[in-house]
Amino acid sequence: MLTEFGNVFIFFLLGVVFVAGGLLVAKLLRPHNPTPEKQLPYECGEDPIGAPWIKFNVRFYVVALIFILFDVELVVMFPWAVAYQGLGWAAYIAGAIFIVVLFLADFYLWGKGDLEWVRPQPNVPKLSDLIDRAPLRPAPQKPKTEPVPVEE
Amino acid sequence: MEALLQDLLGENLLTTIVYCSLPLVFILVYALLAILGEVKISAWMQDRLGPMRTGPWGIIQPLADVLKLLQKEDTTPGTANKPLYNLAAFLPFMASYATFAVLPFSSEYVGADLNLGAFYLIAVSSIAVVGIIMAGWSSNNKYSLYGAVRSAAQIISYEVPAAMAVLIIVLFVGSLNLSDITVAQEGGFWNWFVFGGPKGEVTLADGGVISASWANIVYFPLFGATFLIYYVAGLAETNRTPFDIPEAESELVSGYHTEYSGMKFAMFFMAEYANMFVVSAVAVILFFGGWQSPYGTTIGDLAGIRWLGAVEEFGWFTVKGLFFVFVMIWLRWTLPRLRVDQLMHVCWKVLIPATFAIALVVGALVLVV
Numbered sequence: 001m002l003t004e005f006g007n008v009f010i011f012f013l014l015g016v017v018f019v020a021g022g023l024l025v026a027k028l029l030r031p032h033n034p035t036p037e038k039q040l041p042y043e044c045g046e047d048p049i050g051a052p053w054i055k056f057n058v059r060f061y062v063v064a065l066i067f068i069l070f071d072v073e074l075v076v077m078f079p080w081a082v083a084y085q086g087l088g089w090a091a092y093i094a095g096a097i098f099i100v101v102l103f104l105a106d107f108y109l110w111g112k113g114d115l116e117w118v119r120p121q122p123n124v125p126k127l128s129d130l131i132d133r134a135p136l137r138p139a140p141q142k143p144k145t146e147p148v149p150v151e152e
Numbered sequence: 153m154e155a156l157l158q159d160l161l162g163e164n165l166l167t168t169i170v171y172c173s174l175p176l177v178f179i180l181v182y183a184l185l186a187i188l189g190e191v192k193i194s195a196w197m198q199d200r201l202g203p204m205r206t207g208p209w210g211i212i213q214p215l216a217d218v219l220k221l222l223q224k225e226d227t228t229p230g231t232a233n234k235p236l237y238n239l240a241a242f243l244p245f246m247a248s249y250a251t252f253a254v255l256p257f258s259s260e261y262v263g264a265d266l267n268l269g270a271f272y273l274i275a276v277s278s279i280a281v282v283g284i285i286m287a288g289w290s291s292n293n294k295y296s297l298y299g300a301v302r303s304a305a306q307i308i309s310y311e312v313p314a315a316m317a318v319l320i321i322v323l324f325v326g327s328l329n330l331s332d333i334t335v336a337q338e339g340g341f342w343n344w345f346v347f348g349g350p351k352g353e354v355t356l357a358d359g360g361v362i363s364a365s366w367a368n369i370v371y372f373p374l375f376g377a378t379f380l381i382y383y384v385a386g387l388a389e390t391n392r393t394p395f396d397i398p399e400a401e402s403e404l405v406s407g408y409h410t411e412y413s414g415m416k417f418a419m420f421f422m423a424e425y426a427n428m429f430v431v432s433a434v435a436v437i438l439f440f441g442g443w444q445s446p447y448g449t450t451i452g453d454l455a456g457i458r459w460l461g462a463v464e465e466f467g468w469f470t471v472k473g474l475f476f477v478f479v480m481i482w483l484r485w486t487l488p489r490l491r492v493d494q495l496m497h498v499c500w501k502v503l504i505p506a507t508f509a510i511a512l513v514v515g516a517l518v519l520v521v
Binding site: 005010014027040054070077102 | 240247295496
């Protein structure tokens with residue numbers, strides 16, 4: 001029989017075969033009559049303007065970089081966790097130093113502002129401003145019409 | 153289970169393939185149930201009836217959905233990068249099916265009983281990100297690209313607290329094998345990790361012994377918090393509400409799969425539902441005793457009927473897993489969507505420092521208690 005990782009390979013293959021089978025059955029059943037309108041990128045019915053490869057927030061790259069650092073460190077932590085109980089306090093101190101360094105890295109990023117995203121600043125009108133700007137009761141105005149002089 | 157199949161089919165490759173395709177049957181049945189559940193539960197929570205026309209109380213609605221998706225025309229944007237666009241439909245489902253390999257459904261069924269189980273799970277579940285980025289970039293659509301980038305940032309960020317939560321349990325058990333982690337919680341619900349882990353001595357499959365006593369109750373708040381962290385991170389990894397900004401339908405249409413229709417869309421959808429179950433199942437394995445019954449034994453074991461015990465174990469695993477899927481659906485209709493700055497705040501400033509602190513405390517306690 002196959003090894004356990006052989007079974008894992010079969011699982012991967014079955015995942016691919018299932019998707020391929022589903023798509024094949026659909027291909028046999030479904031209609032196929034593309035028109036230029038159908039083939040436009042979907043933007044809620046409008047013709048798309050400009051290239052789709054737009055600029056996006058540079059912070060996504062920063063997050064990716066931070067993630068790689070933390071993930072690599074996690075990979076190191078797993079063997080440590082498995083062997084931990086046989087190694088005693090020496091392992092604890094080694095692991096603790098490692099985790100504290102990770103802590104410091106997280107706080108450093110935090111302090112540097114790399115984890116801050118631009119917060120939306122909604123312009124919510126405040127009641128007090130409204131009251132200042134537009135008094136609830138209009139000030140009494142002088143009557144516009146001049147009093148008609150009485151001819152004597 | 154494998155022995156039974158070998159009796160039926162003989163000892164050849166076909167047996168292995170049948171053995172490995174059993175979770176596929178499970179996913180298909182589960183996906184139909186989950187789609188119906190999503191529609192009906194959301195309807196009941198909003199005081200509606202939900203679908204009522206197809207079959208009695210609309211119970212064959214998911215089958216009708218599948219038939220509809222099979223016949224839908226596959227509209228591809230003319231400017232899309234075709235090879236990548238088609239390839240992207242394969243990856244998410246392949247990745248989530250591969251994670252089913254290590255889930256111990258019962259003491260008699262594990263697709264592949266890897267010593268590296270928990271580690272493999274974390275590694276393989278992130279292949280889906282590649283598919284998402286591919287789908288978003290190759291669709292040649294602004295919404296798709298935005299959705300893909302947001303989704304990738306979110307999934308990789310929340311992978312760190314999720315992996316740390318797994319690591320905390322591994323620290324206690326000393327094994328990455330998910331069957332071992334399940335066996336460590338045998339003997340009743342008070343031995344589950346969410347309630348502080350085993351309270352008596354446990355012998356693992358490889359002969360390792362976890363010596364434990366009622367002093368382990370000190371782990372209760374720590375592992376309880378770890379469970380909450382894992383579940384929150386899991387929600388974010390499956391792009392479920394309240395972490396669904398990648399698919400925020402009111403601003404991005406439907407995120408990275410905006411341009412996918414018909415069966416290709418169905419594959420993304422299946423992958424999402426399969427992932428929901430994987431996250432719930434891993435939460436169950438790590439914290440709620442996996443296939444262990446809450447009263448520590450099964451009717452099959454008491455009566456000495458081996459197959460009945462295995463079926464009961466599978467039942468417990470499924471019921472617990474589906475309960476957490478239900479909680480995910482419940483949360484969707486309860487909580488509003490987070491903003492991107494709140495999302496990063498929760499992950500990097502709350503969950504990750506919290507998991508580091510818990511790991512340090514658990515590490516010390518493992519040596520002391």
